[in-house]
Amino acid sequence: EVQLVESGGGLVQPGGSLKLSCAASGFTFSGSTMHWVRQASGKGLEWVGHIRSKPKNYATAYAESVKGRFTISRDDSENTAYLQMNSLKPEDTAVYYCTRQDDTIDYWGQGTLVTVSS
C-alpha cells in the first residue's frame, strides 16, 4: 500500500525557516518524482515544486512564488523527500501536501499545516 506521511509543520515567525519531511512507503521511492503542493485555508491548490529521480539527475523545479526561498531535496536511502522553507511570509501559510509521480501523479499524503505568524 502506497503511503506518504508529511511532518514538520508548525507555527513559525515571518522571516523564519522550517523543514518539512515526506516519508514514503509501499512503492519504489527512488524511481519516483516527488512533488509538494500547498493549499491555503479556503483556497485552491498551488503546485510548489518537485524533485526528479536519480536517473534524471535529481532535477528540481519550483513555482515562481517560492523560487529562491524553498528547496526540495530527497534521501533515497531513507525513502524521504524534504521541503526546506526559508524567508517565510504570512502568505506561505497553508497545508503542505507531498505527492508522488511514477508515470502519473496519483497518491497524496494527508498534509501538514504551516502557519507563518508573529
Add this chain to the structure above:
Amino acid sequence: QTVVTQEPSLTVSPGGTVTLTCASSTGAVTSGYYPNWFQQKPGQVPRALIYSTSNRHSWTPARFSGSLLGGKAALTLSAVQPEDEADYYCLLYYGGAWVFGGGTKVTVL
C-alpha cells in the same frame, strides 16, 4: 506568469451531465500539457481522477471522462451522483513546472 483558468462554479442535477474546462493563458491546451484532474471534497485530501488528458486511474469511476475541447482540457461528469459534489482542479505541465487551475466548485442540486 502563467495562469490556468477554470469555471469558478457549476451546478448540475442528479443524473445530468456537466463539463468543466481548463484553459491556459499561453494558448491552446494540447496533450503535451499532460492535463490532470483532481477531485477534492470538503475536509479531504485531493484525489487523482484523470491523467494525460483522458486516462482514468484504476479507482476513477467510468462516469468521469477527460478530453480536449475547443483548445481547452475538459472533464465531463456523466450520470452525476450526489457524491460528485466537490471541488475539481486541473493541472497542466509547462515543460518543467506544473500549474493548477483555480478550481471549479460543482454543486449537485
